[in-house]
Amino acid sequence: MSEAPRSVVRTAVPRLVVTQDNEFWFRAAREGRLEIQRCADCHTLRHPPAPACPECRSFDWDTVESSRRCTLHSYTVIHHPRDDAFDYPLVVGLVDLEEGTRLVADVSGVDREELEFGMELEVCFAEHAHGEILPRLRRREKREEER
Amino acid sequence: MTGGGFSGAAAIAGIGATEFSKDSGRSEWQLACECVLAALDDAGVDAAEVDGFSLFTMENNPEIAVARALGIPRLSFFSRIPHGGGGACAPVQQAALAVATGVADVVVVYRAFNERSGHRFGAGPPPFAYTPSTDQEYRNWINPYGLLTPAQQEAFLAMLYMHKYGATSEDFGRISVLSRKHAANNPKAWFYGRPITLEDHQNSRWIAEPLRLLDCCQESDGGQALVIVSTERARDLPNPPAVIRAAAQGVGPQQISMSSYYRDDIDRLPEVNLVADQLWRQAGLGPAEIDAAVLYDAFTPMVLLQLEEYGFCGLGEAKDFVADGNLEVDGRLPVNTHGGQLGEGYIHGVNGIAEGVRLIRGTSTNQPAKPIENVLVTGGSPVPHSALVLGADG
Numbered sequence: 360m361s362e363a364p365r366s367v368v369r370t371a372v373p374r375l376v377v378t379q380d381n382e383f384w385f386r387a388a389r390e391g392r393l394e395i396q397r398c399a400d401c402h403t404l405r406h407p408p409a410p411a412c413p414e415c416r417s418f419d420w421d422t423v424e425s426s427r428r429c430t431l432h433s434y435t436v437i438h439h440p441r442d443d444a445f446d447y448p449l450v451v452g453l454v455d456l457e458e459g460t461r462l463v464a465d466v467s468g469v470d471r472e473e474l475e476f477g478m479e480l481e482v483c484f485a486e487h488a489h490g491e492i493l494p495r496l497r498r499r500e501k502r503e504e505e506r
Numbered sequence: 507m508t509g510g511g512f513s514g515a516a517a518i519a520g521i522g523a524t525e526f527s528k529d530s531g532r533s534e535w536q537l538a539c540e541c542v543l544a545a546l547d548d549a550g551v552d553a554a555e556v557d558g559f560s561l562f563t564m565e566n567n568p569e570i571a572v573a574r575a576l577g578i579p580r581l582s583f584f585s586r587i588p589h590g591g592g593g594a595c596a597p598v599q600q601a602a603l604a605v606a607t608g609v610a611d612v613v614v615v616y617r618a619f620n621e622r623s624g625h626r627f628g629a630g631p632p633p634f635a636y637t638p639s640t641d642q643e644y645r646n647w648i649n650p651y652g653l654l655t656p657a658q659q660e661a662f663l664a665m666l667y668m669h670k671y672g673a674t675s676e677d678f679g680r681i682s683v684l685s686r687k688h689a690a691n692n693p694k695a696w697f698y699g700r701p702i703t704l705e706d707h708q709n710s711r712w713i714a715e716p717l718r719l720l721d722c723c724q725e726s727d728g729g730q731a732l733v734i735v736s737t738e739r740a741r742d743l744p745n746p747p748a749v750i751r752a753a754a755q756g757v758g759p760q761q762i763s764m765s766s767y768y769r770d771d772i773d774r775l776p777e778v779n780l781v782a783d784q785l786w787r788q789a790g791l792g793p794a795e796i797d798a799a800v801l802y803d804a805f806t807p808m809v810l811l812q813l814e815e816y817g818f819c820g821l822g823e824a825k826d827f828v829a830d831g832n833l834e835v836d837g838r839l840p841v842n843t844h845g846g847q848l849g850e851g852y853i854h855g856v857n858g859i860a861e862g863v864r865l866i867r868g869t870s871t872n873q874p875a876k877p878i879e880n881v882l883v884t885g886g887s888p889v890p891h892s893a894l895v896l897g898a899d900g
């Protein structure tokens with residue numbers, strides 16, 4: 360897959376809708392961190408972000424940083440229609456993060472023949488449409504502490 | 507009345523449509539006016555008697571524009587349901603509630619658009635997607651990663667469903683083949699006289715795996731309208747009433763438009779199940795009493811999932827239920843006898859409600875030989891859902 364800058368292409372991807380509820384998440388992403396919103400009262404994690412906890416209705420929240428380790432819950436390979444912000448066929452995954460919440464992101468460097476439910480992936484960060492730095496999924500690399 | 511409430515109080519007395527095409531050559535506003543007049547003509551009701559309109563979102567023609575163009579002098583009821591095709595059956599519920607409570611006497615429901623020659627939903631996010639609001643905030647979590655169209659957004663569910671239950675692309679394809687077979691015998695259908703084989707389906711190109719081109723409904727220009735009056739009034743009108751036995755809406759837990767990906771089982775549709783429970787309770791019947799169904803088929807996998815959520819077969823069993831021929835015209839549950847949105851036209855589900863009415867009247871071009879007492883008609887999924895049970899009078 361080419362790594363051309365995405366900030367200059369014509370795309371149908373809408374601009375992010377950044378609100379007081381989700382601004383923390385996009386800011387962390389720009390800094391290369393994957394944060395997950397956590398209820399400050401009952402500690403339930405939630406994603407996508409929202410102003411209240413669906414478990415206890417508390418408006419108080421903080422965040423935890425994700426390990427970015429995840430497994431593939433489901434996926435699709437997109438062929439049509441094509442948008443200039445992506446390379447096709449485009450693999451998009453829905454993953455279960457180690458912390459328990461899910462996340463959608465495009466998958467880089469995995470051929471469609473290699474896709475398997477439950478396969479180990481990790482979240483990295485890359486430039487997306489409109490120059491936004493957002494999650495991307497790739498094969499999990501063995502890290503020092505795991506060897 | 508059965509089951510209390512508004513069940514049985516109102517009926518669909520008129521249906522009317524424009525032709526279904528790929529380029530209507532006229533305005534959406536004109537299409538709306540034409541189909542409304544056609545439905546009123548079918549009902550034998552004068553336009554000046556209309557006192558209510560009930561619509562669902564993604565309708566570009568406001569009721570006041572149609573009322574103005576047609577010289578309808580007074581409206582005492584007008585409503586609009588959100589969530590596009592998921593809401594397709596909900597305006598009929600609104601109409602039935604208004605008629606049952608005396609808020610309005612003649613309520614018209616319509617959908618009219620140039621969805622093929624104008625903006626195509628399958629091409630990318632619709633114009634309103636670019637308005638930054640909480641309504642569109644959900645796009646933050648799908649659009650930037652390439653999930654831009656409904657087919658792409660449904661693919662996760664379909665892929666997991668196949669993995670869980672061993673369903674295959676051919677199982678989805680059988681829905682497409684069935685719809686095209688029905689459309690081939692319906693002169694109003696875009697695909698009239700053009701059936702396909704399972705091989706054609708398997709040879710069609712990928713759109714968003716596991717969906718192929720022939721798993722996706724066509725995109726159409728056209729308009730379809732319905733006229734709702736009290737059942738009592740409908741008995742004096744030219745056509746047999748299609749009595750609204752039940753009508754319901756549903757939103758499930760942690761619902762997100764097209765992308766409820768954060769539930770335990772993303773291949774289940776709890777909002778559909780919620781609608782089903784209400785329908786059976788209101789109408790005082792269950793899936794065994796449903797003689798035919800019009801199931802929303804923007805994409806084939808949702809027909810399988812809906813068969814299961816409505817209880818026509820068990821979880822994971824829809825592929826066998828379909829393969830065994832149950833959905834054929836002479837089967838246990840004839841489905842999408844007009845050809846569905848895959849075969850007749852994509853009028854956002856409202857043309858399916860008209861087919862439900864024809865099945866009750868006995869005038870479908872693929873009318874089953876058996877008596878049709880009760881027909882289920884459903885709206886789209888995986889979005890907030892709606893559905894109806896239409897019944898024969900008496």
Ligand SMILES: [Zn+2]
Binds near residue numbers: 400402403414
């Ligand atoms: Zn909480």
